[in-house]
Each structure stands twice: as structure tokens, then as C-alpha cells.
Amino acid sequence: MSGSTLAARALGRLLAEYRQRAQLTRSAAARVVDTSIQTIGRLEDGLKTKVSRVWINALADAYGCSDDERRLLLGLAQEMASAQQNWWRPYEDTMKPRFDYYLGLEASARRVSFWRQADVPGLFQTPEYRRAIEWTEHPTMPPEQVERRVEMAMRRKNRLEDKGFEIDVVLSEAALRGQIGGPAVLAEQLRYLADLSELPNVSIRYVPHDAPGHLGSVVESFVLLEFPKLPATGxxxxxxxxxxxxxxxxxxxxxxxxxxxxxxxxxxxxxxxDPATTRQIMLSRAKECGE
Incomplete structure (x- = not known):
């Protein structure tokens, strides 16, 4: 579990709340700890990964925090400091801006719910399917960078082994029929989805084109992430x-x-x-693609 991102988010939210309660601007907060407004912004947005006790105590004094509030802030800062280094750090030079923030949230979540209109969620993609997406989106990207992106995507799958991590996926029919990478790649992807659907912590469902009118036709693809308690602070x-x-x-x-x-x-x-019917449809569609 990546406590660092979640603790940073909680710390930033509380610091912003306490600063506003004290009727101080970000500029005033920056002067308290002799830093820039941009750094205070990153801290409050949950994007700063290291915060010293000196900073926390200085800001707590300036914001008029109670002893309990100060202890909570210090606990979150300690939780950030003690978290394990995130596995995706070596790939930061190849990922798109701020995607590391999403990876931190995904690594911390207890439950994620996906709605996908046109493709399979990254957490469930096969190497060939992922590679085909990368070449479609970035046709001039150097092959070695494409391979590093594929490698990073495959490392995300370690979360699927966590029995306490629940995944609920709803796919449109377009996601099961889109010719990403061609029929053979799609067939392999569908068989892989069928296998994943048998995991106890995974649910995969499918919305056919002829389903009654529903919000999926007007709501873009999205992910809803829900989180457990932070270990140190609860x-x-x-x-x-x-x-x-x-x-x-x-x-x-x-x-x-x-x-x-x-x-x-x-x-x-x-x-x-339902998941069982969806699994049969995926296997049937995979067989069609292989013929």
C-alpha cells in the first residue's frame, strides 16, 4: 500500500483548511517557512512528498492549531516519510505529467470502480494490447520508451494479487469489440479478462449496445477510487x-x-x-476473433 500519496493528500487538505480558518493567504504561509507560494500550493494539493517537522510546527503555530491538530499533522508527515518508495519512480521520465499521482491513489485504494466506453482499463491490459495503444497514441515514440511504458503498465498488476483490493469494472460493448491491435490481440485480451473475472476480488460486467437508455451514453470513462483508513492516524x-x-x-x-x-x-x-454472462460473451467474442 502506498501510504505516501494518501497521507500527502490528507496533510495538504488539512493544512489548507487550517490556513483558511486563520484567514491567511498562501503567500503569508510561504513567508512563515521561507518558501515560495508554488511550494505551498504543491503541499496543499498533496503533491509534495517530503515535509519536515520544522515546517509542520511553524505552520501549526501560524495557523493557531490545537495540540490535537498539531499531532495529527505531524503524524501524517511521519506517515509520508516512513512509506516505502513507490515502485513507479524509475518510470517517471516516461509517464505523462501527474500520472504518478493517480498511481499513488490506485496503490492506496481499497476499492476502484471503472466505467470504460472504448477500451479496457490499464490495470487489466495485456502487454500486446497496451503496446498497440501506445503505438496508436504515440506513433513517433522511440521503441525503447514504448517498452518502458508497457513494462510499467504490467507492474501495476501486482495490485490484483491483493485480496483486500476490490475492483468493479463496467465495460461498454465498444470496449469488447474495438480492434485495438487487431483480432489476435483483442482475442488474447478478452481471454485474459475472462480469467481475471474469476478472481474473488474482481467483478467485470458488460453493457450491450441495445441496453435501455442509460447514463453511460453521455458520461465519459472514469474511475471512482475509495480508500481505507490511514494506518498511523486512522x-x-x-x-x-x-x-x-x-x-x-x-x-x-x-x-x-x-x-x-x-x-x-x-x-x-x-x-x-451479470459477471457470469459477461464472461461467456467475452470468451465467445475471443473465439470469433480467432477464427
Missing amino acids: MVEPPVVYIEGFVGDLYLEREPEVRRYRHAFGEIGRVAL
């Missing part, structure tokens, strides 16, 4: 909705936004076929 971070875009990604954290996407996932799931 805090539970609010869920996050992640939307991956072609030119930029979006993270939604406000409760009304998350509630709407949770409702959308439930409505899409309502018209999806």
Missing part, C-alpha cells in the same frame, strides 16, 4: 473521481461531484449484464 480520505483525458487529466474530490459520478456508476451498472 483517518479516512474522501473518494476521488479520476477522468483521463487525451490532453490532460481531471481529479474531482468535492463531495457533490463524487456523488454524481457514484450515482452514474450505479445507473450504468443497473443495465449491465
